[in-house]
Amino acid sequence: MMYSKAEVVQAINMSLGAMHCTRCADGFEPNEKIVNSNGELWHTQCFVCAQCFRPFQDGIFYEFEGRKYCERDFHVLFAPCCNKCGEFVIGRVIKAMSASWHPQCFRCQLCAKELADSGFIRNQNRALCHECNAKVKAEITGRYVCQKCHGLIDEEPLRFRGEVYHGYHFNCTACGTELDSTAREVKSRPGLAANDMNELYCLRCHDKMGIPICGACRRPIEERVVTALGKHWHVEHFVCAKCEKPFLGHRHYEKRGLAYCETHYHQLFGNLCFVCNQVIAGDVFTALNKAWCVHHFACSVCDTKMTQKSKFYEYDEKPVCKKCYDRFPNELRRRLRDAHENTMKKNV
Amino acid sequence: MSQSTVSCLPPKMSKAKKVLDEARETGECELDLVEKGLVSFEELPGLFNMSNITRLTLSHNKISLINPGIANLLNLEILNLSNNQLRELPVSLSSMPKLRILNVCINRLDNLPRGFGAFPVLEVLDLSYNNLNEQVLPGNFFGMETLRALYLGDNDFEYLPKEVGQLKNLQILGLRDNDLLELPREVGDLARLRELHIQNNRLQVLPPEVAQLDLLSNKSVMKMEENPWVNPIAEQYLLGISHVIEYLKTDTYKIIYNRHMQGGRSGPPPPKADKSKKASRVRA
Ligand SMILES: [Zn+2]
Numbered sequence: 001m002m003y004s005k006a007e008v009v010q011a012i013n014m015s016l017g018a019m020h021c022t023r024c025a026d027g028f029e030p031n032e033k034i035v036n037s038n039g040e041l042w043h044t045q046c047f048v049c050a051q052c053f054r055p056f057q058d059g060i061f062y063e064f065e066g067r068k069y070c071e072r073d074f075h076v077l078f079a080p081c082c083n084k085c086g087e088f089v090i091g092r093v094i095k096a097m098s099a100s101w102h103p104q105c106f107r108c109q110l111c112a113k114e115l116a117d118s119g120f121i122r123n124q125n126r127a128l129c130h131e132c133n134a135k136v137k138a139e140i141t142g143r144y145v146c147q148k149c150h151g152l153i154d155e156e157p158l159r160f161r162g163e164v165y166h167g168y169h170f171n172c173t174a175c176g177t178e179l180d181s182t183a184r185e186v187k188s189r190p191g192l193a194a195n196d197m198n199e200l201y202c203l204r205c206h207d208k209m210g211i212p213i214c215g216a217c218r219r220p221i222e223e224r225v226v227t228a229l230g231k232h233w234h235v236e237h238f239v240c241a242k243c244e245k246p247f248l249g250h251r252h253y254e255k256r257g258l259a260y261c262e263t264h265y266h267q268l269f270g271n272l273c274f275v276c277n278q279v280i281a282g283d284v285f286t287a288l289n290k291a292w293c294v295h296h297f298a299c300s301v302c303d304t305k306m307t308q309k310s311k312f313y314e315y316d317e318k319p320v321c322k323k324c325y326d327r328f329p330n331e332l333r334r335r336l337r338d339a340h341e342n343t344m345k346k347n348v
Numbered sequence: 349m350s351q352s353t354v355s356c357l358p359p360k361m362s363k364a365k366k367v368l369d370e371a372r373e374t375g376e377c378e379l380d381l382v383e384k385g386l387v388s389f390e391e392l393p394g395l396f397n398m399s400n401i402t403r404l405t406l407s408h409n410k411i412s413l414i415n416p417g418i419a420n421l422l423n424l425e426i427l428n429l430s431n432n433q434l435r436e437l438p439v440s441l442s443s444m445p446k447l448r449i450l451n452v453c454i455n456r457l458d459n460l461p462r463g464f465g466a467f468p469v470l471e472v473l474d475l476s477y478n479n480l481n482e483q484v485l486p487g488n489f490f491g492m493e494t495l496r497a498l499y500l501g502d503n504d505f506e507y508l509p510k511e512v513g514q515l516k517n518l519q520i521l522g523l524r525d526n527d528l529l530e531l532p533r534e535v536g537d538l539a540r541l542r543e544l545h546i547q548n549n550r551l552q553v554l555p556p557e558v559a560q561l562d563l564l565s566n567k568s569v570m571k572m573e574e575n576p577w578v579n580p581i582a583e584q585y586l587l588g589i590s591h592v593i594e595y596l597k598t599d600t601y602k603i604i605y606n607r608h609m610q611g612g613r614s615g616p617p618p619p620k621a622d623k624s625k626k627a628s629r630v631r632a
């Protein structure tokens with residue numbers, strides 16, 4: 001099918017004896033108007049629609065199987081109607097799904113993408129693009145669809161920039177090795193949601209890149225890194241060695257290569273007040289292998305507050321003020337004194 | 349027998365009553381009534397209505413009985429009756445919901461009430477310098493799971509019940525100056541213990557399980573002098589506590605200990621100390 005425009009020339013300087021009308025085969029008169037269409041010559045009265053025998057308006061005609069038709073007759077006789085919009089399809093016709101379509105009217109029935117140049121797949125009497133067809137198939141089989149080749153992925157998929165792929169479509173950014181699902185996606189701009197700059201590395205190259213590895217789970221840390229105890233940690237994996245709750249930025253205490261929350265550090269290593277059994281926040285009074293908060297450092301017999309300078313006696317490893325000690329039964333004081341002297345002797 | 353009533357009080361307002369009035373005025377939560385010559389709670393009118401108080405210190409008085417009404421002090425956390433003349437304790441004490449520290453050292457307690465061990469949150473219990481022994485401990489005594497410190501020094505224990513091992517939170521166990529002949533193996537179950545006072549008893553051996561305890565850290569105290577230890581322990585003790593603990597771990601010692609416990613000990617048990625001069629022995 002074609003649409004053409006013919007040219008009308010004046011037969012002036014042509015050697016008329018050698019020329020014939022393509023339709024009637026007669027020669028041409030001198031100075032007669034001659035139609036030239038792609039090198040074929042016609043009498044103007046012979047250059048007419050093969051159907052209605054009328055001249056072509058503006059010289060525009062449509063050709064089909066060697067015959068020329070006016071626009072109206074051509075459409076009536078030959079031009080297909082678009083299955084979508086019902087208009088004649090002039091120019092490029094898409095023949096598909098047992099019908100004709102304008103290229104811009106033939107679209108994927110799920111995502112409405114034009115299919116004229118990308119091809120289509122017939123799926124349950126629907127024309128679908130490759131992607132949609134793959135998705136539909138994947139939904140049925142429960143497998144992943146590669147975002148690159150649209151084929152189903154049989155093994156573990158490679159995850160990259162939020163999509164899934166066959167690993168073999170990619171190569172390690174560093175060494176070029178073909179990748180598989182163990183490949184590591186490296187965020188080029190940590191912390192940002194945009195992942196279009198991310199790159200893929202094979203495990204070996206990834207490990208060599210010095211990306212911090214979590215001291216607890218041994219996996220790379222791509223978000224916030226906590227550095228403590230000479231190691232790196234995922235925020236949620238840096239936990240109290242006793243209660244295993246993450247510190248999440250709260251203060252931690254280190255002891256013998258382990259980290260503890262405030263409560264457990266004090267519970268395990270001291271500084272709980274002997275009287276209130278609470279963590280001592282301010283000044284700590286220490287004596288007789290115990291600790292006291294400012295409010296509770298007192299004589300254990302009369303509860304009178306003592307200061308750092310107060311002199312006290314020891315009774316069962318508890319402090320006793322002089323006033324109280326003097327009120328102890330005589331025989332108890334005597335025994336305590338003897339015991340004290342004996343220890344002094346032993347320690348000499 | 350005379351019963352003291354309010355009308356018996358001296359006409360002049362007592363010092364103790366003044367302390368109470370002041371506390372009521374200022375809203376003070378801690379009451380200091382040390383050495384006020386108090387004989388009875390009757391001298392503290394209205395005390396049991398002061399439910400806001402958190403500490404009551406009555407040391408160095410002459411109180412012989414605690415009025416059961418004391419249990420009305422629902423917010424009381426610390427009760428200190430050191431150096432009084434208490435012969436017994438009311439069972440109502442054990443129901444006090446916030447009582448964390450009870451100090452009744454230097455009194456004349458011959459027994460403890462039935463159900464005494466019911467304290468819900470008691471952490472420190474000082475019963476030292478009384479007349480207690482294993483026979484008078486109520487059945488639930490070692491049910492006080494919240495106990496951090498138990499002072500039983502200067503009493504008359506010959507044996508310590510093996511239930512002591514149930515005191516999972518115990519950090520301090522004071523048994524100084526008793527008549528102890530042995531310690532139960534269950535002492536080794538007190539995983540948090542860091543003070544063990546057993547000086548001045550009649551102990552010849554220690555259960556090997558004592559070596560499981562953390563008695564050597566810089567926060568720990570192990571007092572074991574003045575006991576008739578078997579020779580190998582006495583020798584190690586001269587070198588230091590750490591040597592004793594290491595020795596308790598040896599197989600040699602385990603054999604010695606087992607033989608001793610099977611009655612292999614020679615001669616009669618070591619004599620008790622003379623306690624007739626103890627103030628707790630005074631009979632009113
Ligand atoms: Zn159309």
Ligand SMILES: [Zn+2]
Pocket residue numbers: 108109110111112113128129130131132
């Ligand atoms: Zn589509």
Ligand SMILES: [Zn+2]
Pocket residue numbers: 146147148149150151165166169
């Ligand atoms: Zn693919």
Ligand SMILES: [Zn+2]
Pocket residue numbers: 172173174175176177201202203204205206
């Ligand atoms: Zn690589």
Ligand SMILES: [Zn+2]
Pocket residue numbers: 214215216217218219233234237
């Ligand atoms: Zn981790």
Ligand SMILES: [Zn+2]
Pocket residue numbers: 240241242243244245260261262263264
């Ligand atoms: Zn913790």
Ligand SMILES: [Zn+2]
Pocket residue numbers: 273274275276277278292293294295296
């Ligand atoms: Zn405190």
Ligand SMILES: [Zn+2]
Pocket residue numbers: 299300301302303304320321322323324325
């Ligand atoms: Zn004092």
